[in-house]
Amino acid sequence: MQFHKYDVIIIGAGGAGMRAAIESGQRARTAVLTKLYPTRSHTGAAQGGMCAALANVEEDNWEWHTFDTIKGGDYLVDQDAAEIMAKEAIDAVLDLEKMGLPFNRTPEGKIDQRRFGGHTRNHGEAAVRRACYAADRTGHMILQTLYQNCVKHGIEFFNEFYVLDICLTETENGPVCTGAVAYELATGEIHVFQAKSVVFATGGFGKVFKTTSNAHTLTGDGMGIVFRKGLPLEDMEFYQFHPTGLAGLGILLTEGARGEGAILRNASGERFMERYAPTIKDLAPRDIVARSMALEVLEGRGAGPNKDYVLLDCTHLGAEVLETKLPDITEFARTYLAVDPVVEPVPVYPTAHYAMGGIPTNIHGEVLRDNDNIVPGLYAAGECACVSVHGANRLGTNSLLDINVFGRRAGIAAAEYALSRESHVELPENPAASVEAQVALALSEHGQERVADIRTELQATMDANASVYRTEDTLKTALHDVQALKERYAHISVQDKGKRFNTDLLEAVELGFLLELAEVLVHGALQRKESRGGHAREDYPNRDDTNFMRHSMFYKQGEGLTADIRMDFKPVTFTRYKPMERKY
Amino acid sequence: MTATAETVSGSRGSQPPVPDGAVTVTVKIRRFNPEIDDEPRWDSFDIPALPSDRVLNLLHHIKWYVDGTLTFRRSCAHGICGSDAMRINGVNRLACKVLLKDLLEKGDKRTTITIEPIKGLPVNKDLLVDMEPFFEAFRAVKPYLVTYGNEPTRERIQSVADRERFDDTTKCILCACCTTSCPVYWTEGSYFGPAAIVNAHRFIFDSRDEGAEERLDILNDIDGVWRCRTTFNCTDACPRGIQVTKAIQEVKRALLFKRV
Numbered sequence: 001m002q003f004h005k006y007d008v009i010i011i012g013a014g015g016a017g018m019r020a021a022i023e024s025g026q027r028a029r030t031a032v033l034t035k036l037y038p039t040r041s042h043t044g045a046a047q048g049g050m051c052a053a054l055a056n057v058e059e060d061n062w063e064w065h066t067f068d069t070i071k072g073g074d075y076l077v078d079q080d081a082a083e084i085m086a087k088e089a090i091d092a093v094l095d096l097e098k099m100g101l102p103f104n105r106t107p108e109g110k111i112d113q114r115r116f117g118g119h120t121r122n123h124g125e126a127a128v129r130r131a132c133y134a135a136d137r138t139g140h141m142i143l144q145t146l147y148q149n150c151v152k153h154g155i156e157f158f159n160e161f162y163v164l165d166i167c168l169t170e171t172e173n174g175p176v177c178t179g180a181v182a183y184e185l186a187t188g189e190i191h192v193f194q195a196k197s198v199v200f201a202t203g204g205f206g207k208v209f210k211t212t213s214n215a216h217t218l219t220g221d222g223m224g225i226v227f228r229k230g231l232p233l234e235d236m237e238f239y240q241f242h243p244t245g246l247a248g249l250g251i252l253l254t255e256g257a258r259g260e261g262a263i264l265r266n267a268s269g270e271r272f273m274e275r276y277a278p279t280i281k282d283l284a285p286r287d288i289v290a291r292s293m294a295l296e297v298l299e300g301r302g303a304g305p306n307k308d309y310v311l312l313d314c315t316h317l318g319a320e321v322l323e324t325k326l327p328d329i330t331e332f333a334r335t336y337l338a339v340d341p342v343v344e345p346v347p348v349y350p351t352a353h354y355a356m357g358g359i360p361t362n363i364h365g366e367v368l369r370d371n372d373n374i375v376p377g378l379y380a381a382g383e384c385a386c387v388s389v390h391g392a393n394r395l396g397t398n399s400l401l402d403i404n405v406f407g408r409r410a411g412i413a414a415a416e417y418a419l420s421r422e423s424h425v426e427l428p429e430n431p432a433a434s435v436e437a438q439v440a441l442a443l444s445e446h447g448q449e450r451v452a453d454i455r456t457e458l459q460a461t462m463d464a465n466a467s468v469y470r471t472e473d474t475l476k477t478a479l480h481d482v483q484a485l486k487e488r489y490a491h492i493s494v495q496d497k498g499k500r501f502n503t504d505l506l507e508a509v510e511l512g513f514l515l516e517l518a519e520v521l522v523h524g525a526l527q528r529k530e531s532r533g534g535h536a537r538e539d540y541p542n543r544d545d546t547n548f549m550r551h552s553m554f555y556k557q558g559e560g561l562t563a564d565i566r567m568d569f570k571p572v573t574f575t576r577y578k579p580m581e582r583k584y
Numbered sequence: 585m586t587a588t589a590e591t592v593s594g595s596r597g598s599q600p601p602v603p604d605g606a607v608t609v610t611v612k613i614r615r616f617n618p619e620i621d622d623e624p625r626w627d628s629f630d631i632p633a634l635p636s637d638r639v640l641n642l643l644h645h646i647k648w649y650v651d652g653t654l655t656f657r658r659s660c661a662h663g664i665c666g667s668d669a670m671r672i673n674g675v676n677r678l679a680c681k682v683l684l685k686d687l688l689e690k691g692d693k694r695t696t697i698t699i700e701p702i703k704g705l706p707v708n709k710d711l712l713v714d715m716e717p718f719f720e721a722f723r724a725v726k727p728y729l730v731t732y733g734n735e736p737t738r739e740r741i742q743s744v745a746d747r748e749r750f751d752d753t754t755k756c757i758l759c760a761c762c763t764t765s766c767p768v769y770w771t772e773g774s775y776f777g778p779a780a781i782v783n784a785h786r787f788i789f790d791s792r793d794e795g796a797e798e799r800l801d802i803l804n805d806i807d808g809v810w811r812c813r814t815t816f817n818c819t820d821a822c823p824r825g826i827q828v829t830k831a832i833q834e835v836k837r838a839l840l841f842k843r844v
Binding site for chain 2 (some may be wrong): 027035036039040044045093094097098099100102103105106107108109110111134137140141149151152165167186215217251264289327328332335336364416448450451453494495496498499500501502503549571
């Protein structure tokens, strides 16, 4: 075992982690621990843009952006947090530009902006051009720019260090975070990092689903670690399905395509979004578009030999727009489906994309241990966190915004807290014990279950029973399946027993987190007997503000993978927007 | 360990059902685990696969159902994260961007695919190499915007044409396909390599940047751009379609004429 001591450690090197590191690293002694090399993180897969009311191409202001975010989230958004995000969006974009991000430009040389789903002028009048973008690789440019600036500032990285636990020390005022424990992939060695502040920025858990835009590595590790410590997770039943995944594959095609004018059509060529969202049509928020697409297919209007997808028609945009503003998705369609968007419409269907819920934090990124109290020294930002700025449904581009605004805030808060503490709080006894036990157990001989089989079955039941539309019956099936898979997980076999780059072991550990989070998602979806944002219950088709205008909070009860889940609720923060019916 | 090919199959329990339209692929993989091997060896796996499968799917099939010790990096699986660069049938490619049908002759019912780690970087285990020397070269060229003086309150102004000037090199995902396809890099590990030069180019030709001279000085070094012999391997290898050799030539020209 090796021991390290820092002021701040940041877990994860995607957009939120590196944005935090740039702030923290200039103030306090900081290390970034990351399962992947920094430039491999899935921020790089984000395409369409990052919204900010710069008003570079038409009238806009941050108040409209706030409203759109709240309405887009079906009023489950904490309104104070949404206001901060929309206000700070402007500086967040300008900061990135100053760091070197090559945004596309207007003819005057300013940052160009394009339309995006749910972003409107004057509270819903029409789509507004708010998304700042770099072709259709905005996330790639953000990830590269942040890494470049980490290089510039000499940020210290521990690459391919897989954090498996955090250290909580009990004090008279409750638990305090004092460090983290990591497994070094290269050597199999365990490292204890003592720190005054720990920031989680570990991303999402899309791999609970089969059809997903998420990377293989997005297994909810950070959320899982926090949950296993008895700390809450918030709003986990709200999972976003992005409307335009390449049919059958789930690879993302940006909403920016529709922002540039692409149209969704059913088998007969009808522009069906006109029926579901008469004002902004194809640029309705993602939950609405995804449900509309699923309905078209369910009602027999799907395209293709099995009528199981719809078509994204870009043909009228012309080769030049596609090649210059949407080059990557044009290539994805050509490479993976052998469809050329210049001349033919692209088969698309909703793909599991983004967790609205996560580790509950306040607006400084401080992690909550219940509705009222924080865990001193523990922070979270980005997709793994729930501030909550996305409520029941995130608007497109607001995730790139979230990681920049709240990554920055968490980095500053973590560093300032660390600097305000004279000395490190003592670590708990045997901080590495549970990780050592976890690794030893996974490598020991105790069964013949294959990780891949359990994972495949998990993903199949989640796709079939807990995706765009849900019912009591499907969710009960999913819950039953997930619990049975958890039992089987106790008998997994890891074939690679070595210490060196043991990715077989890594996948087994990741599966444990996936199972844990899948159950929380399904549990929450069963309890929430209403339809709101990304959570659509066929048996409860309406929003129920009387009983469910509140955040869900999930706590693990007891030890082990099959322990129970306790559910609680947390009030939504309102400032100036009263809930209204959500129409577009 | 001998370097002979041995076909391994079914060593991990029952196999998943074979899909309709599958062909049989013999995947020959260069293996090396310094924990147990004295030298690299070849393993062969016969597995069923669909023509629409990515090579990454084949590797996953082997890892998940046949041999869990097979080791490689991967993440996004659609050519954006740059994790899974490897030598596939002798050329550098991302395993998630090569489809089996691209490697099949029309009508083939079986084929053989050879997969090796990218060359020029130390092999850590199987297809997984030590990326540190590669990232070290990247970090050495000051791959970030260098500016002096006060920052403007709003964004810096940049014309559409000036933005277009360096567009191509902003696409780089640091996968190392280019650098590890370069024969000069194979023999002279001290050469910065194409990827580092591409990333220097991205800033040298950015109208907002004021660090071009510092970077050109670095690249004028004995291990800099002059090592390039314009074999175009790098351009062929780039999964992002970047005109790598052209970018290197533009940096050379900037050095010769001392202007950007």
